[in-house]
Amino acid sequence: MKKKDGISLTILRSDPAKLAAPYYQTFSVEATKDTTVLDALFQVLETQDHSLAFRYSCRSAVCGSCAMFINGWYRLACSTLISQIGRDIVVQPLPHMPIIKDLVVDLSSFFEKYEVIKPYVVPTKPPPEKEWVQSPKERSRIDYSTDCIMCAACYSSCPMVWTGKRYLGPAALLQAYRFAADSRDDILRDRLQVVSSEDGLWRCHTVFNCTEACPKSLNPARFIENLKRTSTKETLKARIPFLARSSR
Numbered sequence: 001m002k003k004k005d006g007i008s009l010t011i012l013r014s015d016p017a018k019l020a021a022p023y024y025q026t027f028s029v030e031a032t033k034d035t036t037v038l039d040a041l042f043q044v045l046e047t048q049d050h051s052l053a054f055r056y057s058c059r060s061a062v063c064g065s066c067a068m069f070i071n072g073w074y075r076l077a078c079s080t081l082i083s084q085i086g087r088d089i090v091v092q093p094l095p096h097m098p099i100i101k102d103l104v105v106d107l108s109s110f111f112e113k114y115e116v117i118k119p120y121v122v123p124t125k126p127p128p129e130k131e132w133v134q135s136p137k138e139r140s141r142i143d144y145s146t147d148c149i150m151c152a153a154c155y156s157s158c159p160m161v162w163t164g165k166r167y168l169g170p171a172a173l174l175q176a177y178r179f180a181a182d183s184r185d186d187i188l189r190d191r192l193q194v195v196s197s198e199d200g201l202w203r204c205h206t207v208f209n210c211t212e213a214c215p216k217s218l219n220p221a222r223f224i225e226n227l228k229r230t231s232t233k234e235t236l237k238a239r240i241p242f243l244a245r246s247s248r
């Protein structure tokens with residue numbers, strides 16, 4: 001890429017409140033080797049069309065707000081360099097999600113399901129004088145699961161979410177694992193009861209779309225498998241007392 005190159009940026013435009021159908025609109029923007037897709041969207045917003053709608057916040061790939069479908073793949077607009085994906089860029093909102101306007105999708109169902117799994121540590125022991133201490137080994141059990149930025153890319157990519165509106169989905173289940181495996185948490189039984197429901201972890205068919213879609217290179221499918229294992233172990237322990245005694 002030269003110092004400044006002309007790039008074609010095609011955006012899927014929608015406004016369900018005013019327009020009967022979405023349409024593609026192409027803009028010309030200038031990009032250097034460091035221009036991100038988010039920068040290009042800002043160029044359009046600031047110099048060509050003030051009505052363009054998109055979400056963003058941190059610009060550092062940690063808030064998850066700017067997850068979009070860019071050149072046929074799930075990416076964060078803020079960390080996607082145009083120089084790495086070509087001169088013809090096509091940007092669409094996260095697929096299979098209700099569109100509010102342009103690149104902004106309705107994330108209500110995604111966050112409602114997140115709330116269901118109680119995304120916080122619940123200790124039932126009396127609090128220690130200072131802090132809850134976690135050993136490196138205990139911390140390693142939740143490694144990577146804490147890196148989820150709740151961008152909803154995995155949720156948007158999951159065929160079980162497309163076909164089952166009540167299914168909790170990969171991100172909520174990954175978070176369920178994250179809190180169930182946390183050494184400071186004491187409500188494992190309650191957590192397993194929630195995720196073992198008809199719309200919980202057993203609805204995951206291990207398609208791995210979530211793992212491929214995750215822009216943070218996480219593996220939600222693996223965390224769901226871990227949770228399935230924990231759930232099976234706890235069920236067996238409850239039904240076969242001998243197992244409970246031998247695992248103490």
Ligand code: SF4
Pocket residue numbers: 064147148149150151152153154155170171174213214215216217218220
């Ligand atoms: S698991 Fe990955 S794709 Fe899913 S919400 Fe978290 S960061 Fe986004």
